Amino acid sequence: MFAVTALEHAIYRYALRRLSHEFFVKHLDRLSLLAKWLVIPKLVTGKAPDETSVAISSLRELIATRNDLVHAKARIKDLTSIKDANKMFAHAKHQADTIAKCAANAPKVVERVVRLLEELDPCEDVSKIVHDTLQE
Numbered sequence: 001m002f003a004v005t006a007l008e009h010a011i012y013r014y015a016l017r018r019l020s021h022e023f024f025v026k027h028l029d030r031l032s033l034l035a036k037w038l039v040i041p042k043l044v045t046g047k048a049p050d051e052t053s054v055a056i057s058s059l060r061e062l063i064a065t066r067n068d069l070v071h072a073k074a075r076i077k078d079l080t081s082i083k084d085a086n087k088m089f090a091h092a093k094h095q096a097d098t099i100a101k102c103a104a105n106a107p108k109v110v111e112r113v114v115r116l117l118e119e120l121d122p123c124e125d126v127s128k129i130v131h132d133t134l135q136e
Contacts, residue, residue: 003106004033004066007059007113010130011036014117017129018044033063037113041120049120055112062109065102068095 015024015036031039037059042048049056114130 003110004062007037007110008033010114011040011117013129013132014044014126015040017125018121034060037117041117045121047120049116053116055109055116058105058109059113062102062106065098069099 011033012024015028019028019040028036028040034056037056038049038051117130118127
């Protein structure tokens with residue numbers, strides 16, 4: 001969850017620095033995190049990140065896992081049989097494995113996504129904005 005939050009803050013700070021607060025709030029603020037990472041670099045540099053890149057695919061997976069964790073809903077009312085209970089426990093076990101894998105990979109995902117942004121916008125200021133944000 002913290003990796004997703006850090007990446008959200010990093011793209012926000014990048015957009016404020018390279019665009020403007022007013023423009024961000026008016027046009028970009030309500031975009032999904034993934035959309036921000038795809039659209040903002042394109043607006044700033046004219047170059048869009050490759051949506052099939054490892055960095056973007058990893059970001060997509062990290063966001064989905066975070067959303068599953070944050071928005072998990074108890075489904076006790078759906079349990080009408082032992083079979084349903086076993087399904088729920090199997091799903092929980094799979095989810096726990098996925099969350100553990102994502103947590104272990106989160107620092108690499110952050111590094112990949114930040115490197116992608118630096119490749120798209122090699123301005124020295126970009127590295128400073130992003131790295132300062134991630135160290136806060």
